[in-house]
Amino acid sequence: MRSNHAIAENPQTQLRVPSKPLRRDESALENEVENHLKNLDKLVDSIRAAQDQVSFSGKPHALDLVNDLHVKIKAGHDMVRVAKLLSEPARTSMFSKVRDSLNDLENDFEEVIESHLDVKTN
DSSP, X not given: OHHHHHHHTOHHHHHHHHHHHHHHHHHHHHHHHHHHHHHXXXXXXXXXXXXXXXOOTTHHHHHHHHHHHXXXXXXXXXXXXXXXXXXXXXXXXXXXXXHHHHHHHHHHHHHHHHHHHOOOOO
């Protein structure tokens, strides 16, 4: 009986109950990151399909940009796999960093596309 009393007063046990609502936030962050990666994958696929159909003077440079984006997205996928293996609070921190990294990647890529290919993104 004494051991039950010790478990009830264990600070780790007490912290688990309030953290249940945070789990929903963690899932939302994880879903946001995974959806962002899917959207970036679709972007790369559509750009590659468009490049295959069109010939233009900056095509080799554009291919380099798309390949660079593809490699960075793959790194994002790898970072998500690592984040899923972590426990809290490192897990949430890792997902936040991946989300920030993807946002930066998307913004940088839009700027490069606009400046090098004279294309406006929405």
